[in-house]
Amino acid sequence: MNFNFLSPVSDTVLAHNELLSQQALGRKIKVHSAQKGIPDLEDVKIAIIGVLENRNDVNYIGDMVDFTNVRKALYALFPGNWNTKLADLGDIHQGDSVEDTYFALKTIITVLLEKKIIPVILGGSQDLTYANYRAYDNVIPMVNIVNVDSNFDLGDSTQPIKNNSYLGKIILEQPFNLFNYSTIGYQTYFNPQEEIDLMDKLYFEAYRLGEVSNNISLVEPVMRDAHLVSVDLKSVKASEVGEKQKYSPNGLDGKEVCAISRYAGISNKVSSFGIYEYKLSREDEVTAMLVAQIIWYFVEGVNCRVKDDDFKDDNNYQKFNVLVEDEDLIFYRSIKTGRWWIEIPFLPNVNNKLKKHTLLPCTHEDYVEASHGKIPERWYKAYKKNSF
Structure with missing residues (x-):
């Protein structure tokens, strides 16, 4: 060492x-x-x-x-x-x-x-x-x-x-x-x-x-x-x-x-x-x-760390789909901690920094706003950055 x-x-x-x-x-x-x-x-x-x-x-x-x-x-x-x-x-x-x-x-x-x-x-x-x-x-x-x-x-x-x-x-x-x-x-x-x-x-x-x-x-x-x-x-x-x-x-x-x-x-x-x-x-x-x-x-x-971002087991999370401006936004909520994530879609035709669908941490308010027709700003920025 x-x-x-x-x-x-x-x-x-x-x-x-x-x-x-x-x-x-x-x-x-x-x-x-x-x-x-x-x-x-x-x-x-x-x-x-x-x-x-x-x-x-x-x-x-x-x-x-x-x-x-x-x-x-x-x-x-x-x-x-x-x-x-x-x-x-x-x-x-x-x-x-x-x-x-x-x-x-x-x-x-x-x-x-x-x-x-x-x-x-x-x-x-x-x-x-x-x-x-x-x-x-x-x-x-x-x-x-x-x-x-x-x-x-x-x-x-x-x-x-x-x-x-x-x-x-x-x-x-x-x-x-x-x-x-x-x-x-x-x-x-x-x-x-x-x-x-x-x-x-x-x-x-x-x-x-x-x-x-x-x-x-x-x-x-x-x-x-x-x-x-x-x-x-x-x-x-x-x-x-x-x-x-x-x-x-x-x-x-x-x-x-x-x-x-x-x-x-x-x-x-x-x-x-x-x-x-x-x-x-x-x-x-x-x-x-x-x-x-x-x-x-x-x-x-x-x-106080809790492992709550494993979404392989359906019993660990709830999944929500929200349609906003032709975008199908997919939210996940951990049942263990109540924390929220939103999925950033994989863009196959661009020089992509992400190799798969990625989950971006977000808030419950982001989900509520999306339900009222507003795209969360964090999602928008991550999506645009991913499209470079």
């Missing part, structure tokens, strides 16, 4: 951990320490990795990245009624170049994905999402990314990669493995109209902050279809975080970002999860605690 890139969790964190209650999460996590080395990953479901890289931040001025406070806050929390085993594999330090750091992260994530272990990445700048995405190259053929962010991060793909432009590189660089990209919580005034139009043209999904705040359950079907989830802490409003972390008076509140994290955990497809743009500040305990709670809710979600 190629874990040579990882350095152990600091003695400061381990000493702090020794003072915690025996019931605390830190006493139950398998930790990479200088004394014991990389822990045995047998039965481990989730592995935490810190990545101390932020040189491609557009505002980089030599700031250090350090997750000591986040680990202290996370270790001190109490686990839920979980049977999910966690490991903390320590940190990837900056390589000689940012590309070296990307390579190290990609290599480690690929190993974890192949072992069916979910990496939880604590990142400096969000361009690390690019390395996370590339780790899937030889693992699955098409990848769905969900970005919890106030910005799309499309940027100018002709320019070197930065934390506000990594998506352009993902879209345009071979191998082309990106199938869908969704942004949750974007704020219009932070995004140029050209990027909003391009998101539309590519049939990508974008959910405005207001939509998400009004109905947080919108996020659930989006997460159910995601493989990789990337959370930018700049999506959280200023009143919820410490001084150095403040970005915008508007944004997700702590409860909303934790709910989104739990939806990501519950999804059977999500196989990597990253939290980025954490800014180190010695006096700031609140942001570290928020990051710890986001991780806690993700683990809680993973622990």
